Amino acid sequence: METMALQIHIITIILLALIIVANIAVILLQKDDRSLRKYLRIQATAWSTVLSMVIFTGMIFMTVAETGFTVKIIAMIAAAVALITLETRRHFDLKRAQPESECFEKFRKRALRYYIFELLWILMVGGLAPKLS
């Protein structure tokens, strides 16, 4: 049970990182604003499902292994909160942006920045976690 939860935890983190890399690529490559808006709305469902799985499997491991709140778990929870905050801001920015207008261009730049920060959080915490107690 413990190993299974941890395996799914790691697999879903990798999946989330891949979704974010794909989002960065689509923002850079998809020049049609309406198609980009549609894509970002659809990916949000996958994004939140996968993050929920990361949180859920992490919580299962915490409960089964009775880990308590160690430094690495607090860092991981902080990363999850940061990801949710960034994606929520991206969501509201998209709602406000009008396709084929100057503000959509600004949205593209902000969305890119949000996704780069999301990726950095995952890489930073994912890389640090095994080294923390």
Ligand code: HEM
């Ligand atoms: C984006 C967020 C997260 C990332 C990048 C992440 C990454 C990782 C990594 C790389 C490991 C393996 C660490 C090791 O082998 O020592 C791990 C283990 C674990 N994660 Fe996460 N995690 C995240 C979110 C969470 C959340 C939200 C929770 C809790 C609710 C959680 C709970 C755990 C637990 C309990 C372990 C096992 C720790 C241990 O072996 O002592 N994680 N996580």
